[in-house]
Amino acid sequence: MSYEAIIGLEIHAQLSTQTKAWCFCEINTTAYENTKTCPVCTAQPGTLPFLNTKAVDYAIRAGLALNCEINLLSKFDRKNYFYPDLPKGYQITQFERPIAINGSLSILDDEGHEKKVGIQRIQMEEDTGKSMHMGDSSLINLNRSGTPLIEIVGEPDIRSAKEASGYFKKIQSILVYLDICHGNMQEGNLRCDVNLSLRKKGAKEFGTRTEVKNLNSFRSVERAIAYEWERQASLLDNGQKVQQQTLLFDVESGKTRVLRTKSDADDYRYFPEPDLMPLVITQERVVKIKEELPELPDDKIRRFVTDYSLPLYDAEVLSSSLSLANYFEECLTFFDGEPKKISNWVMVELLKLINEYNADISKSPVPAKELASLVNFVQKGEISGKIGKDVLVKMYDEKKTASEVINELGVKQISDTDSIEKIVREIVDSNPGEVEKYLNGKDRVFGFFVGQVMKQTKGQANPQIVSETLKKILSEKNE
Ligand SMILES: [Zn+2]
Structure with a gap:
């Protein structure tokens, strides 16, 4: 124009x-x-x-x-x-x-x-x-x-x-x-x-x-x-x-x-x-009055970037409303990992729900403490990130705590290496034909074993541990 x-x-x-x-x-x-x-x-x-x-x-x-x-x-x-x-x-x-x-x-x-x-x-x-x-x-x-x-x-x-x-x-x-x-x-x-x-x-x-x-x-x-x-x-x-x-x-x-x-x-x-x-x-x-002025959005953005090592974009989104910024900081008081992890969950998963319901963060049915607790479960590998998202939806809809929903759904991830090793061993031992194929260079069979472990644990086994254990046991077979 x-x-x-x-x-x-x-x-x-x-x-x-x-x-x-x-x-x-x-x-x-x-x-x-x-x-x-x-x-x-x-x-x-x-x-x-x-x-x-x-x-x-x-x-x-x-x-x-x-x-x-x-x-x-x-x-x-x-x-x-x-x-x-x-x-x-x-x-x-x-x-x-x-x-x-x-x-x-x-x-x-x-x-x-x-x-x-x-x-x-x-x-x-x-x-x-x-x-x-x-x-x-x-x-x-x-x-x-x-x-x-x-x-x-x-x-x-x-x-x-x-x-x-x-x-x-x-x-x-x-x-x-x-x-x-x-x-x-x-x-x-x-x-x-x-x-x-x-x-x-x-x-x-x-x-x-x-x-x-x-x-x-x-x-x-x-x-x-x-x-x-x-x-x-x-x-x-x-x-x-x-x-x-x-x-x-x-x-x-x-x-x-x-x-x-x-x-x-x-x-x-x-x-x-x-x-x-x-x-x-x-x-x-x-x-x-000047001395009593609260922290303003621009100052908060700068502080979020320096104190929490957040990207500028995250800092801007989180500071765009006072209630959102307060919610984020309250989460951090119950969390000891990287602030960026909380930022992701607040900005992506929680805000998606809030917007879907046309709600307001200050009246979020998931209190800051509970969101932090959910992210803690994910961080410790007790549930996967993917399952965490489903847990959050249920927490939001039913106003329940993270551990209540996790127990109810029975989705706690199995991260105990001994029990995973036991399951992996059983599966490997009962499928000698597939082991043979794998040892002959058919890498795709690896996926078959992972699938079997997941099936037996109803998807609750920690995928990383499953993968590591499988590699270990299969290489033993090669000796
Ligand atoms: Zn009057």
């Missing part, structure tokens, strides 16, 4: 505080409609907002983790617009002076090289209520009204759909690592707006951009970008102009549709929020 896409993401993240941004109502998305509300978050006349300091700490945490400067003085503003689920008639946000600015995040580009995406700003704001449309009528649930949000505004440094979803994934993972957002997109904890414009490759000036609102999955972000890219390119190819529009992406059809056409920039009549004091943060508070 002869166009280059200029893409910027704005990510809205609900902060996982106990209570709302300006009142003491509990944040509870499953509560009965309109029961987690008060005069403040339902915008009764005469009420005043009261800032949740925990939400401020969380926003600072995000700012620091995304390499931002923290503004020690920031301000709240009113963004005025009418919508039924916004009873105040304005949203409290930060316009002129947000809490954090000038950050960056490193991601991998399409060639797998590290690249930096600028973070223009992080602003604190609030969520709206929720409208529910039923037949001819609409109902409003204000339980969500006033939930603290941060909006992370990225610079338009992204050039492909894959970079965009990679950036979004990394932000999600960081917010969950920081323990400031549940990061569950189905539940609306994270939403993303995509700004996209095209320009001829090598051109300096930007084209007209469109904004696709409220994408709530990595896949939707990729699909919306692919569709918009195509749509804008065909307009430009036909000598038409791209209109500056706000769009919605329809997951069913895979197309965008127009929400509104902007004649000019939206006029929200921003002005300073008179009911909230400017937000003053001390340097000490920032330093303290």
Whole structure:
């Protein structure tokens, strides 16, 4: 394609505080409609907002983790617009002076090289209520009204759909690592707006951009970008102009549709929020929060590579979610072999089951201790790797321990050399004809003997020991 896409993401993240941004109502998305509300978050006349300091700490945490400067003085503003689920008639946000600015995040580009995406700003704001449309009528649930949000505004440094979803994934993972957002997109904890414009490759000036609102999955972000890219390119190819529009992406059809056409920039009549004091943060508070930051994904990847000698790929997969990384490390506490062995079992066998059942590793029916115990059995040669996989499936399905399943299936490998030697000897002695063939150079007969031993031991004999013992006994016959 002869166009280059200029893409910027704005990510809205609900902060996982106990209570709302300006009142003491509990944040509870499953509560009965309109029961987690008060005069403040339902915008009764005469009420005043009261800032949740925990939400401020969380926003600072995000700012620091995304390499931002923290503004020690920031301000709240009113963004005025009418919508039924916004009873105040304005949203409290930060316009002129947000809490954090000038950050960056490193991601991998399409060639797998590290690249930096600028973070223009992080602003604190609030969520709206929720409208529910039923037949001819609409109902409003204000339980969500006033939930603290941060909006992370990225610079338009992204050039492909894959970079965009990679950036979004990394932000999600960081917010969950920081323990400031549940990061569950189905539940609306994270939403993303995509700004996209095209320009001829090598051109300096930007084209007209469109904004696709409220994408709530990595896949939707990729699909919306692919569709918009195509749509804008065909307009430009036909000598038409791209209109500056706000769009919605329809997951069913895979197309965008127009929400509104902007004649000019939206006029929200921003002005300073008179009911909230400017937000003053001390340097000490920032330093303290910085000291308490947990290990972030990039640091964890480096540590996994150096401390556990894992390949970079394994380290990246395992660190992609905090619960997966924790699970892996918990396994290691019950295991004394090579960490790579655990990594293989977690990444390949366990994740396959988790994905098949569309489950979550944090609720894995196989606890870390039991997976480690299974890998121990394999490592000691008590069961084969192949049987181990079947054992794991049964452990997963029936929520049983490794040794329970192994005993039940009677699959414990026979590694005791004496008993294997006894069986091998019997078989060799009772098949003199085959021994003769073998000694005359028919190597294939070796397989016949292995097969007989396996048949007699119901496949439980350790294949390596069988093979070694057979060689020994057959060579004795040659003497
Ligand atoms: Zn309230």
